[in-house]
Each structure stands twice: as C-alpha cells, then as structure tokens.
Amino acid sequence: MTGNLSAVGQNGQESIAGVLLVDKPVGRSSFAVVKKVRWLLGIKKVGHAGTLDPFASGLLVICVGRPATREIDAFMVGRKTYQAVLQLGKETETQDPEGEVTSVRPVPLLSAEEITAVTQEFVGPQMQAPPPCSAAKP
Structure with a gap:
C-alpha cells in the first residue's frame, strides 16, 4: 500500500x-x-x-x-487499462468465474491472428451493462 x-x-x-x-x-x-x-x-x-x-x-x-x-x-475519469485471462467455451450463471457452470462447449483451435483480430474490437471506449451479480451498480 x-x-x-x-x-x-x-x-x-x-x-x-x-x-x-x-x-x-x-x-x-x-x-x-x-x-x-x-x-x-x-x-x-x-x-x-x-x-x-x-x-x-x-x-x-x-x-x-x-x-x-x-x-x-x-x-x-482517468484512463484505465485492463488485463484478463479468458476461458473460452465455459458459461456460468453469474457471468463471472465465481458462478456455477451452466454450459461447457468445445472451442475450435484459433490462430494468434484470429484471437488478435477479435481482441482489437475491445480496444477503446466500451459501453457494457454489468452482469447481474457484479459489484458495479448500473
């Protein structure tokens, strides 16, 4: 601290x-x-x-x-940067890692280029509704 x-x-x-x-x-x-x-x-x-x-x-x-x-x-109001670890193909009831798993689907093998192309869609300002169990208040 x-x-x-x-x-x-x-x-x-x-x-x-x-x-x-x-x-x-x-x-x-x-x-x-x-x-x-x-x-x-x-x-x-x-x-x-x-x-x-x-x-x-x-x-x-x-x-x-x-x-x-x-x-x-x-x-x-300052600029924020986020890092994330993703687990593709898994869905939980709370839309976060703490919830009970409700669905597991196979994930196709993805190239580095495909992953980079998708992640670039999340660069810049984003508006997203928080999941129902999030600490954030809508």
Whole structure:
C-alpha cells in the first residue's frame, strides 16, 4: 500500500487526509479494503474511486478524509487499462468465474491472428451493462 497522507488541523483536532493506492488482492471486496483502512486509521470518512469485483485484483484508489473524498469523481475519469485471462467455451450463471457452470462447449483451435483480430474490437471506449451479480451498480 502506498499513499500520500497529511495531517490537517480541523476544529483544533488533528485528522488525516489524502490518497492511498492499494493493490487489492483477489478474494477481497473493495468495501472490505475501505473498512480495513477505516479501522487502521481510526477515520470514518474513507471511500474508493471505482469498485473492483472480489475475484479481480488491481489498483484501488482510496480517499481518506473529507478533502480527499470530495475529489473521488476526479479519479474516476482517468484512463484505465485492463488485463484478463479468458476461458473460452465455459458459461456460468453469474457471468463471472465465481458462478456455477451452466454450459461447457468445445472451442475450435484459433490462430494468434484470429484471437488478435477479435481482441482489437475491445480496444477503446466500451459501453457494457454489468452482469447481474457484479459489484458495479448500473
């Protein structure tokens, strides 16, 4: 966990404000990370800029204190990069790796060129409805 926290005087009391960059591990929800930061720092005003599903790992931007939480929207508009591992031919009830498998189909042998051609369709801005069991809110 890295970050930039500063103590600021507020009504004669010291409090902490700033941004933490957390490498969220697989298996932990974004909310669980926020809850842990609240507990560790003893501060109620903590939020995150963007939700990662529990099965995803990656950068979670944690804003601590009122000055930082007011800037959460600014962190949401930045450029994002994603990496994925795919398992073709498998379908789950939740459309994610945690759901019960509902269908398994054979996958034809694909060339590197065919795979590259399809993945290029996903480069750039994408609008997609989140799956029903996603942590993201539509």
